[in-house]
Amino acid sequence: MTDIPPTALPPKGTGPLARREARLAWGMLLPTILSVSLVVILPLLSIFWISVKPIGLEDLRPPTPVVRESLRGDPGAYVLRYRIRNSSREKPIEDVVLRDTLPAEVLVRATPPADCEIGRESLTCTIGTLAPGERLDLEIPVELAGAGEDTAEEALEASEPAMSGTADNILTNFEFTLENFARIFDGDEFLTVLWATLFYTIFGTIGALVMGLFAAMLLNKSFRGQGLLRGLYLFPYVAPVIAVAFAWIILFDPFSGSANALLVQMGVTRSTINFFGERPLALIMVTVFEIWRYFPLSFLFILARMQSIDHDMYEAADMDGASPFQKFWYLSLPQLLGILSVLFLLRFIWTFNKFDDIFLLTGGNAGTRTLTVNVYEQAFAVSNIGAGAAVAVVIFFCLLLFSFFFFRFMSREEGL
Amino acid sequence: MSAPDTEVPKPVHAPTPGAAARHGGLAAPLQFGYVAGPVIGALWCFTMAVVTCVAVSFATGRPLAPAFLPCLAMGAWLGFVWLPDGGRAPGPRIAWSAGLALVPAAAFLLLRPAIFGTEETGFWTGVVAWVLFGAAxxxxxxxxxxxxxxxxxTRHEFEEAVIRFLTGFGYIFFTAIVFIPFYVMVMTSLKNQQQLLQNPLDFTIDLSEGWGLFRSYAELFTDFNFxxxxxxxxxxxxxxVFITLLFSVPGAYAVARLRFKGVKAFSRSILLIYMVPMIVLALPIYIIFSMVGLRNSIVGIVMIYPVTTIPVALYMLQGYFRGLPAEVEEAGLMDGLNRLQVIWKITLPLALPALASVSLYVFMIAWNEFLLAFMLLDDPSKFTLTRGVASLNSSEVPRQHLMAGSVIATVPIMALFLGLERFMTKGLTAGSVKG
Incomplete structure (x- = not known):
């Protein structure tokens, strides 16, 4: 054994080349990182902020002073009038100031009311505090400098008066509350939502996987029209959700839907069924829709994996006299287990996140309100943005939990 | 044997062919042809009766219904008769078959025919239905x-038959469930209000109307701004698509090729971000856009859409870039190109198929996107197609219009999909961790 001379060792640490490469890499990633953090990270943080705020939909429009400007009066006694109003009926506005440019055609006649300063062609009035819903008229006597009333009015309207003022904004102040969380975790409603979410997610995921597996086995052989069928089976996934959801609604309409007509005619049921309006049935129907819409996805993945299974194994099994079911159970299924579990995790997360489908089909009524639909329901139907954000926070934590499992698993099951 | 703490490979379950056939088990009585045949026949026959009735009803609007017991009787008899002889003397079989034919005949006479209609069905529809049903x-x-x-x-023969049955059933089942909603969508859009209310099952269209069939579409384009x-x-x-590619191509290249600290953390956070549900983001985006005044503007939409697709695109592209031979790029570097030139002149031309897949997939996501358009757009002059279709969902708009709108939204994406299926399928498999 001879000592290796130190010069033959690979260099330690980062050399200038490696540093340059890393710089280049971060430079190339920068646009992505910036845009993603702007649209994903920032909203995520703000969700946390909003979830502890008592904020409703109407608070999104902060209270502002509103002004309307007009020229009134008779020749010789013109008055420039500003009607000022607080847009909010609940909150006062402080430090209200009005600024306007006065055109050359308009001259201020007498001393204006207090707190107004007149500069060269400009007007600044300090109004102070506007009480909630307060209205205020500010009248300034003016005369027209050699111009008709119409031209003066036009000149006045050419410059919009500017208002400024500060009002307490619920979004930026430091008033916090836990009421939002108390509200969404409140008793029965939360349990219903949780049950709907779990039912939808678990059965939707498993159903789509099983259907996908079945479809993949059907198409895992070459025959004429195989490509055509494969394309057809992908339709539900490729078509816009809005189109297929409305097609389902019309197909299952309780009054004039074809499905009901068919069932009645075949004697399965006497009266028509309100598929998307009755309590246990609606949840089952949206789950069936989810399975219908996403089985193509599992089918595509599973088929791709099936076609890459080594065919020799099956020949060996044939030699050993294995029956078709045994080949499926002991050969195909173990080979597919990896992709099936990855698909399960992914689809589980995505089904959990699904919003559009249920929202379009039932609007979250009849016991189909899942957590994601609840975000919308709380924020927009009940107009309580804070509660909506609180639900979103709950969803986010569930997601963190799922992705923890996902990454634990994915690192073992590398290569999707 | 080995000590308990050493790792023992899990025993592989050795398939035991024929074991079940010998020892019986649950399926034992089924494994006689004269039992399995009629059972499979009955199931098949009933499936076909339902399929025939649904198909005839949807195609002609005439009522037709399957009868459960007669179907089973007829199918069981067919299953018995159809069993192959295996070269034995046919004499007793014919006698048995003829004798057993009394069962479906009795079911037919005493109960009702396997598929039956009413007076409205009409003689010829009934005949056609029966011919179809018999053949199927x-x-x-x-x-x-x-x-x-x-x-x-043997177990082999039995399972072979079951698999054939399941295969046939599967093709029909999947084709039906995929086809029916789209069929209803297209046919409803071609009808008028009165026809729809009269008979919801009647999807026949009167070809003599000519272009009049497309009146819903014409109205959508003239009155509804489609x-x-x-x-x-x-x-x-x-x-x-363009903005997504612009951002994700360099990003994906950096993740796939360049070495830097944090590459793993980065690709993980990309995957993580791409699992954040849209509704969670849509709420703060709605608030921020309301305050900045970007709500109700196309600019706002164009700012948001690419960001929702960049993570997907980055994830798909980096997978593809990794698969490209690095040697070609290294040769380019040796010849004096810089990294950006390498990407532009070597990597991108090699990755064209992947770019096509990603573009198509991103196009599909953007085209089908509904939630953000629904929340952020209020002004009908700025609606995207999905938002426009959603606005048709009111009691004042007749539903053939709603369906025509759905067809208009579906057709372009379907045309793209069918025309470029190869790329699209690849894109779906690579990127559809999202959905």
């Missing part, structure tokens, strides 16, 4: 049962 029951059944012996069957929606959707989607 008998012919495939012969194939399903072709290798099932009359007597005791031309503008189509155009907005189109350019928003195209812009989304």
């Amino acid at each position: 029951s008998a012919l495939p059944l012969a194939r399903i049962l072709q290798s099932l012996p009359f007597g005791s069957a 031309g503008s929606y189509l155009w907005v959707s189109f350019y928003v989607s195209v812009l989304t």
Whole structure:
């Protein structure tokens, strides 16, 4: 054994080349990182902020002073009038100031009311505090400098008066509350939502996987029209959700839907069924829709994996006299287990996140309100943005939990 | 044996062919051809009866219904008769078959025919339905049962028959469930209000109306501004594709090729971000846009859409870039190109198919996107197509219009999909961790 001379060792640490490469890499990633953090990270943080705020939909429009400007009066006694109003009926506005440019055609006649300063062609009035819903008229006597009333009015309207003022904004102040969380975790409603979410997610995921597996086995052989069928089976996934959801609604309409007509005619049921309006049935129907819409996805993945299974194994099994079911159970299924579990995790997360489908089909009524639909329901139907954000926070934590499992698993099951 | 703490490979379950056939088990009585055949026949026959009735009803609007017991009786009899003889003397079989034919005949006479209609059905529709039903029951059944012996069957023969049955059933089942909603969508859009209310099952269209059939579409384009929606959707989607590629190509290249600290953390956070549900983001985006005044503007939409697709695109592209040979790029570097030139002149031309897949996939996401458009757009002059279709969902708009709108939204994406299926399928498999 001879000592290796130190010069033959690979260099330690980062050399200038490696540093340059890393710089280049971060430079190339920068646009992505910036845009993603702007649209994903920032909203995520703000969700946390909003979830502890008592904020409703109407608070999104902060209270502002509103002004309307007009020229009134008779020749010789013109008055420039500003009607000022607080847009909010609940909150006062402080430090209200009005600024306007006065055109050359308009001259201020007498001393204006207090707190107004007149500069060269400009007007600044300090109004102070506007009480909630307060209205205020500010009248300034003016005369027209050699111009008709119409031209003066036009000149006045050419410059919009500017208002400024500060009002307490619920979004930026430091008033916090836990009421939002108390509200969404409140008793029965939360349990219903949780049950709907779990039912939808678990059965939707498993159903789509099983259907996908079945479809993949059907198409895992070459025959004429195989490509055509494969394309057809992908339709539900490729078509816009809005189109297929409305097609389902019309197909299952309780009054004039074809499905009901068919069932009645075949004697399965006497009266028509309100598929998307009755309590246990609606949840089952949206789950069936989810399975219908996403089985193509599992089918595509599973088929791709099936076609890459080594065919020799099956020949060996044939030699050993294995029956078709045994080949499926002991050969195909173990080979597919990896992709099936990855698909399960992914689809589980995505089904959990699904919003559009249920929202379009039932609007979250009849016991189909899942957590994601609840975000919308709380924020927009009940107009309580804070509660909506609180639900979103709950969803986010569930997601963190799922992705923890996902990454634990994915690192073992590398290569999707 | 080995000590308990050493790792023992898990025993592989050795398949024991024929074990079940010998020892019986649950399926034991089924493994006689004369039991399995009629059971499969009954199931098949009933499936076909339902399929025939649904198909005839949807195609002609005439009522038709299957009868459960007669179907089973007829199918069981067919399954018995159709079992192959295996070269034995046919004499007793014919006698048995003829005798057993009394069962379906009795069911037919005492209960009702396997499929039956009312007076509205009409004679010829009934005849056609029966011919279809007979052919669909008998012919495939012969194939399903072709290798099932009359007597005791081996496990192989039995499972073969079951698989043939399941295969036939599967093709019909999947084709039906996929086809029916789209069929209803297209046919409803071609009818008028009165026809729809009269008979919800009647999807026949009167071809003599000619172009009049498309009146819903014409109205959508003239009165409901759908031309503008189509155009907005189109350019928003195209812009989304371009911006997405612009951001994700360098990012994906950096993740796939360059070495830097944090590459793993980065790709993980990309995957993580791409699992954040849209509704969670849509709420703060709505608030921020309301305050900044970007709500109700196409600019706002074009700013948001690409960001929702960049993570997907980055994830898909980096997978593809990794698969490209690094040597070509290194040769380019040796010849004096810099990294950006390498990407532009070597990597991108090699990755064209992947770019096509990613573009198509992103286009599809942007075209189909509904939630953000629904929340952020209020002004009908700025609607995307999905938002426009959603606005048709009111009691004042007749539903053939709603369906025509759905068709308009579906057709372009379907045309793209069918025309470029190869790329699209690849894109779906690579990227559809999202959905």
